[in-house]
Amino acid sequence: MRDLKVALVQAATVWRDAAANRTLYADLVRPLAGRADLIVLPETFLSGFSNEAIAQAEHMGGEGMAWLAVLAREVGAVVTGSLVMRDGDRVYNRLIWMRPDGSHAHYDKRHLFRMAGEHERYAGGGERLIVEIEDWRICPQVCYDLRFPVWARNRMGADGRLDYDLLLFVANWPKPRRHAWRTLLRARAIENLSYCVGVNRVGTDGNNLTYAGDSAVLDFMGEPLIELGEQANVVVATLSGEKQQAWREKFPTWMDADTFELG
DSSP: OOOEEEEEEEOOOOTTOHHHHHHHHHHHHGGGTTTOSEEEOOTTTTTOSOGGGGGGOEETTSHHHHHHHHHHHHHTSEEEEEEEEEETTEEEEEEEEEOTTSOEEEEEOSSOOGGGTHHHHSOOOOOOOOEEETTEEEEEEEGGGGGOGGGGOOOBOTTSSBSOSEEEEEOOOBGGGHHHHHHHHHHHHHHHTSEEEEEOOEEEOTTOOEEEOOOEEEOTTSOEEEEOOSSOEEEEEEEOHHHHHHHHHHSOGGGGOOOOOOO
């Protein structure tokens, strides 16, 4: 496996203003052309985390998707983050995995944040997503999913490989719970013998919630390669598949893992 270059884009999403956010994130992403294989934006990066954003929900054939496809093509990298997305008669917190060739995959947030009433307004997903960039297998999830380790469990497959090599979370995780965010990212990396990336927003939203950022890249032992603070920032991390595989062979805890199936 060659090294994988992952860019973290930590910014202050503009409250419920898709046009302003397209400008904001395009300006941050375009300088990454040729520098990254994967560019990660926060959760609900075109609206902020708002139940009221349902009224302006994106559509799979709409402006947000078209803009994201153009951006991925311009920078020659996969661009990912979640959008408030209407699909039929339901609205999802949907992570979009947009490839440079315009093809895409998506993951619908499974665990909906009931303390903010997300479960009353949005539909939850039921399928985990594994996507690939060359030899790297990547499992992207959204915010509150981080608290549920079974959904993120890395299992050995019939092909002799673990489900994924990188576990990825996009988030709008408020500052008062930053200790949980930082702790759980480390736990998910350690228990799954996998790189773990978390990208959060900064600033204050329209509900007066403050976000501390704390976007990070953790290696397969839970050691930080990058830790961002509370300011807007864009960084690129290089992940070594060779080092990760060597650790998995030296410390194969997966061999003693409990077997189960995800429903």
